[in-house]
Amino acid sequence: MFAIDHIPVDPPLVLAPMAGVTDRDFRLIVRRMGGVGVVTMEFISSKGLMRGDPQILQRLTFSEEERPLSIQIYGSDGPTMAEAAREVERRGADICDINMGCPSNKVLKGCAGAALMGDLKVAEEIIAAVRQAISIPLTVKFRLGLDDRRQNYLELGRICEANGVAAVALHPRTARQKFTGSAAWRHIAALKDALSIPVMGNGDVGTPEDAARMIRETGCDAVMIGRGATRNPWIFCQIAAHLSNGDMPQPTxxxxxxxxxxxxxxxxxxxxxxxxxxxxxxxxxxxxxxxxxxxxxxxxxxxxxxxxxxxxxxxxxxxxxxxxxxx
Ligand SMILES: Cc1cc2nc3c(=O)[nH]c(=O)nc-3n(C[C@H](O)[C@H](O)[C@H](O)COP(=O)(O)O)c2cc1C
Incomplete structure (x- = not known):
């Protein structure tokens, strides 16, 4: 059975973090349907969290029923990210995730999210500081790199591995691509080959057949799904049934x-x-x-x-x- 450190992820299917979407209500909808191994909260600004921004504190609430639950944080400096991660652990998250893949201009301008792929030294400082600050498993989610000429996901994956990260998630598009083109799954296979820690594959999984193909073609340890779950919240139980050779009736x-x-x-x-x-x-x-x-x-x-x-x-x-x- 797949596990992120000591946290079992069964089945190996993960609800991707989506700002504005994976709030408590949506996570509960998916969780109650069944078939999801871990649900992830919308990303949380480390600075906002440390400022005590009421909207952010409100977003941080979750119920026991959601577990295992991962809380994703973003930010641009080690000390603030470490403080925020400590708070995430104190609030009872099962897993802390660092966002190194967000391509939105607002986040990039703050030198966070995918911008960190442009400065792996700072990325490593943040990972090391967060790892030291908490005892729950740490994961990192990232893209291929800033653009086609700067695809450094293998290097970042190795940095994660060397710094005690329990698992990584790859959405194989560049930051410049945002959501255009298609996710190049071959890079998930390359990352899996390069690392000994688990790799979660993400990007463009819209059907149970897609999920099975991603596992087959890339060898990824788990499949992470974002937009496919909003179009079809039943997707996790459908995939779980498909992977165990069953089939689920389509929702009416x-x-x-x-x-x-x-x-x-x-x-x-x-x-x-x-x-x-x-x-x-x-x-x-x-x-x-x-x-x-x-x-x-x-x-x-x-x-x-x-x-x-x-x-x-x-x-x-x-x-x-x-x-x-x-x-
Ligand atoms: C509305 C929306 C919000 C998102 N917010 C986040 C986020 O907060 N953190 C993050 O790491 N990725 C975020 N993503 C990216 C997804 O987690 C995922 O990597 C991406 O959508 C590709 O997976 P998919 O094809 O299964 O949707 C967001 C995507 C969407 C569509």
């Missing part, structure tokens, strides 16, 4: 509608109106991506204001799909 349109409506009612009941609207907009977009005739729904998103309008829009959208399924 009713199943999807009920999942979305349950999630939306939870958001509406708990969040203050402005934040609730932001979450409803985000998840309407994510959940509908790839569904038939969903473009119109996504175009509507910004004109929807009141919670009830989101509920109605979802109900109307599925009312059109459900008869098709029965036909």
């Amino acid at each position: 349109w009713e199943d999807r509608r009920d999942l979305i409506l349950d999630h939306f009612h939870t958001i509406i009941a708990r969040e203050e109106p402005k934040f609730a609207r932001f979450k409803l907009q985000t998840f309407t977009g994510l959940y509908s991506k790839g569904l038939p005739d969903s473009l119109k729904l996504r175009r509507q998103i910004h004109s929807l204001q009141e919670p009830e309008q989101f509920i109605e829009a979802i109900e109307r959208f599925f009312d059109k799909l459900i008869p098709r399924q029965a036909a």
Whole structure:
């Protein structure tokens, strides 16, 4: 069985960190479906955490049901990252993850995320400082490098290994690529060959067959999934069934509608109106991506204001799909 240090990851399937997405509600949805070995929180700014930013502290809450849970932090200097990691451990995370792959301009400008792949000396200082600060397993998630000419993921992987990192995750695109092109899985295989610590493969897994192929082609120890889980929150249990030679029935349109409506009612009941609207907009977009005739729904998103309008829009959208399924 795959484990990150002493933390069992069974099945070897990991919910990738996604800012604005892998909040407590979404992690619980995925966890309750089953089939996921570890869930990861949205990334947490080490500086924000140490400042005691109330929004960040709020984001750091989780429930026992989510375990094992990994909390990802980002930042640009060893001492602050070490302090933040200590806080993450104090709050009870099972695993602490360092983000060295975020390509967003805001994070890059702060010399964090993927920017650290441009300065492996600082990257190593951060990894060493965090490793020393905590006793829970440490993982690092990164990309191929800053751009095609500077692909130094093997070097960073070796630095991780030499500094006591328990496992690494590779999303094989460069920072410059952001989400364009396709994830070049051959680099996951190359990293696996180069290291003796476990490697989690990530990028463009959208079906159980993709996951099985990633394991076969790269030899990765676990598969990490991001966007595939928002398009299809059932993906982990489907993959788990597929890997153990079973198959799971596809969720019906009713199943999807009920999942979305349950999630939306939870958001509406708990969040203050402005934040609730932001979450409803985000998840309407994510959940509908790839569904038939969903473009119109996504175009509507910004004109929807009141919670009830989101509920109605979802109900109307599925009312059109459900008869098709029965036909
Ligand atoms: C909306 C969104 C937010 C993301 N936020 C983070 C993040 O906070 N930390 C991180 O390491 N990666 C983040 N990622 C990248 C994912 O973890 C993952 O590496 C990437 O989406 C590729 O995997 P996928 O093809 O399975 O989605 C984010 C991706 C998306 C789409």
